[in-house]
Amino acid sequence: xxxxxxxxxxxxxxxxxxxxxxxxxxxxxxxxxxxxxxxxxxxxxxxxxxxxxxxxxxxxxxxxxxxxxxxxxxxxxxxxxxxxxxxxxxxxxxxxxxxxxxxxxxxxxxxxxxxxxxxxxxxxxxxxxxxxxxxxxxxxxxxxxxxxxxxxxxxxxxxxxxxxxxxxxxxxxxxxxxxxxxxxxxxxxxxxxxxxxxxxxxxxxxxxxxxxxxxxxxxxxxxxxxxxxxxxxxxxxxxxxxxxxxxxx
Amino acid sequence: xxxxxxxxxxxxxxxxxxxxxxxxxxxxxxxxxxxxxxxxxxxxxxxxxxxxxxxxxxxxxxxxxxxxxxxxxxxxxxxxxxxxxxxxxxxxxxxxxxxxxxxxxxxxxxxxxxxxxxxxxxxxxxxxxxxxxxxxxxxxxxxxxxxxxxxxxxxxxxxxxxxxxxxxxxxxxxxxxxxxxxxxxxxxxxxxxxxxxxxxxxxxxxxxxxxxxxxxxxxxxxxxxxxxxxxxxxxxxxxxxxxxxxxxxxxxxxxxxxxxxxxxxxxxxxxxxxxxxxxxxxxxxxxxxxxxxxxxxxxxxxxxxxxxxxxxxxxxxxxxxxxxxxxxxxxxxxxxxxxxxxxxxxxxxxxxxxxxxxxxxxxxxxxxxxxxxxxxxxxxxxxxx
Numbered sequence: 088x089x090x091x092x093x094x095x096x097x098x099x100x101x102x103x104x105x106x107x108x109x110x111x112x113x114x115x116x117x118x119x120x121x122x123x124x125x126x127x128x129x130x131x132x133x134x135x136x137x138x139x140x141x142x143x144x145x146x147x148x149x150x151x152x153x154x155x156x157x158x159x160x161x162x163x164x165x166x167x168x169x170x171x172x173x174x175x176x177x178x179x180x181x182x183x184x185x186x187x188x189x190x191x192x193x194x195x196x197x198x199x200x201x202x203x204x205x206x207x208x209x210x211x212x213x214x215x216x217x218x219x220x221x222x223x224x225x226x227x228x229x230x231x232x233x234x235x236x237x238x239x240x241x242x243x244x245x246x247x248x249x250x251x252x253x254x255x256x257x258x259x260x261x262x263x264x265x266x267x268x269x270x271x272x273x274x275x276x277x278x279x280x281x282x283x284x285x286x287x288x289x290x291x292x293x294x295x296x297x298x299x300x301x302x303x304x305x306x307x308x309x310x311x312x313x314x315x316x317x318x319x320x321x322x323x324x325x326x327x328x329x330x331x332x333x334x335x336x
Numbered sequence: 337x338x339x340x341x342x343x344x345x346x347x348x349x350x351x352x353x354x355x356x357x358x359x360x361x362x363x364x365x366x367x368x369x370x371x372x373x374x375x376x377x378x379x380x381x382x383x384x385x386x387x388x389x390x391x392x393x394x395x396x397x398x399x400x401x402x403x404x405x406x407x408x409x410x411x412x413x414x415x416x417x418x419x420x421x422x423x424x425x426x427x428x429x430x431x432x433x434x435x436x437x438x439x440x441x442x443x444x445x446x447x448x449x450x451x452x453x454x455x456x457x458x459x460x461x462x463x464x465x466x467x468x469x470x471x472x473x474x475x476x477x478x479x480x481x482x483x484x485x486x487x488x489x490x491x492x493x494x495x496x497x498x499x500x501x502x503x504x505x506x507x508x509x510x511x512x513x514x515x516x517x518x519x520x521x522x523x524x525x526x527x528x529x530x531x532x533x534x535x536x537x538x539x540x541x542x543x544x545x546x547x548x549x550x551x552x553x554x555x556x557x558x559x560x561x562x563x564x565x566x567x568x569x570x571x572x573x574x575x576x577x578x579x580x581x582x583x584x585x586x587x588x589x590x591x592x593x594x595x596x597x598x599x600x601x602x603x604x605x606x607x608x609x610x611x612x613x614x615x616x617x618x619x620x621x622x623x624x625x626x627x628x629x630x631x632x633x634x635x636x637x638x639x640x641x642x643x644x645x646x647x648x649x650x651x652x653x654x655x656x657x658x659x660x661x662x663x664x665x666x667x668x669x670x671x672x673x674x675x676x677x678x679x680x681x682x683x684x685x686x687x688x689x690x691x692x693x694x695x696x697x698x699x700x701x702x703x704x705x706x707x708x709x710x711x712x713x714x715x716x717x718x719x720x721x
Contacts, residue, residue, distance in 0.1 A: 275396050
């Protein structure tokens with residue numbers, strides 16, 4: 088069984104995100120970039136399926152500039168077999184990403200696509216669902232457990248208020264939640280091996296997909312700075328403040 | 337903070353591994369005067385200390401640049417490469433000067449992390465940097481080398497399988513040049529300890545495992561001689577540039593750690609209703625220390641570049657060690673001062689790193705000897721000793 092894992096290059100989770108001084112965009116100059124953490128979980132899950140003898144080949148896919156090769160190399164160092172970069176300088180919306188991934192699926196014919204449930208930059212939480220919709224495949228989102236059986240997959244989903252266990256037939260799209268696994272760290276020999284694994288680059292235009300934006304960003308704003316806390320003398324004062332000032336009780 | 341994208345994959349992976357060993361881990365190891373066994377096993381298991389072993393022996397065949405980044409990241413993460421750096425460079429002596437049999441026998445096991453070659457025994461109580469005067473002798477007798485003498489400041493012996501030993505094999509009076517007549521040997525520590533080798537640990541300022549060694553008719557198999565008899569001093573010198581450059585990188589890692597901590601604290605600590613970092617008296621020394629580290633880092637990468645291009649790099653390796661050790665010490669001092677009294681509290685880890693980084697103005701070569709090297713060999717001034 089072949090698995091396709093889309094991976095996105097995002098601002099590293101440890102970086103404090105700031106807007107450019109003119110407020111036009113998030114400042115990503117000289118900022119550390121990494122693989123989207125949910126995508127790392129997706130790569131890890133694919134590798135575990137391969138180690139368990141369920142999966143044969145793992146193909147990591149990224150869409151973006153040449154710089155995205157570093158996250159693809161990370162996926163290869165973790166254990167993916169091949170990588171594919173769809174090269175574009177444009178920032179794509181989830182629907183455009185889903186359309187491109189549909190083309191990748193058409194070429195690669197995987198039985199499973201494992202996506203991160205969302206990227207930590209856009210937080211859209213749409214690409215996986217849209218891809219399943221475009222393909223007409225079942226989807227199992229927010230997975231915290233994934234079992235592949237003879238007839239399909241059993242997926243435990245994290246939903247509001249608890250867990251839901253569903254069965255889907257394959258091929259399917261699965262999106263990962265935080266508790267699905269803990270991604271492995273890469274070892275030096277595997278980083279070296281990753282440098283020799285195939286990484287194909289295809290220009291976005293070759294897919295003939297309409298990726299034009301459908302949304303216009305009107306503005307960006309940083310969250311209001313948190314004001315300093317105050318020290319209260321006793322419980323009575325705390326209750327009074329919560330009631331009269333914060334008005335939460 | 338400066339951001340270097342070169343070898344980011346290596347940096348990320350080492351950081352990730354180190355993140356499993358938080359401050360508390362190294363603090364407890366320090367308190368117990370223990371060896372960070374779990375951390376070292378993890379590093380070796382993931383192949384990090386075999387970076388410079390050629391691929392044909394199972395290593396990664398990388399140069400000193402990447403090796404130094406690995407050391408830097410360990411120190412930058414709050415750890416101390418002093419527990420492991422011997423493993424990174426001692427194998428170089430074997431690789432450059434060992435026989436095919438020796439390389440085939442040891443290097444694959446070292447690369448696999450199964451065999452530790454952490455120690456190198458050169459320094460003696462009565463002959464510090466005046467190495468040609470060493471008194472430890474190895475005499476060939478019935479197809480074996482018999483070693484007698486004493487060594488001091490020999491690190492990681494209790495946590496290593498192999499040690500490289502320098503001993504005089506021709507008396508000083510009988511050689512034409514004083515640098516001749518010394519040889520190097522592989523000592524199998526498990527076999528040697530208690531059979532002619534006595535190890536006496538030296539308690540010290542930092543939690544660094546270092547020892548006095550006493551040789552009393554220690555027998556070493558004939559085949560454990562590395563390279564040619566009498567050429568050992570030259571072989572040892574060949575390895576020192578790597579050692580010094582790696583230690584420079586460790587100091588750079590320490591320096592960034594101190595700057596990170598000082599900056600964070602100066603931003604967070606509020607006194608007189610504003611963060612202390614708002615005061616120029618607090619922020620300028622941090623900025624100054626950071627500039628010094630960045631500058632030292634350039635010399636460190638210069639030394640790495642020359643070493644990897646197989647060019648002479650003694651001057652750059654020594655100067656990098658000098659600059660980096662000085663910069664990390666200044667950063668340590670600034671970090672301590674920024675934290676005020678809290679810097680002295682063990683739980684802030686600053687006093688531990690402060691002690692650890694101080695070592696590198698003394699070892700593996702003291703600052704004054706770097707000055708005399710530069711004065712004599714680079715500037716053509718008369719030899720001062």
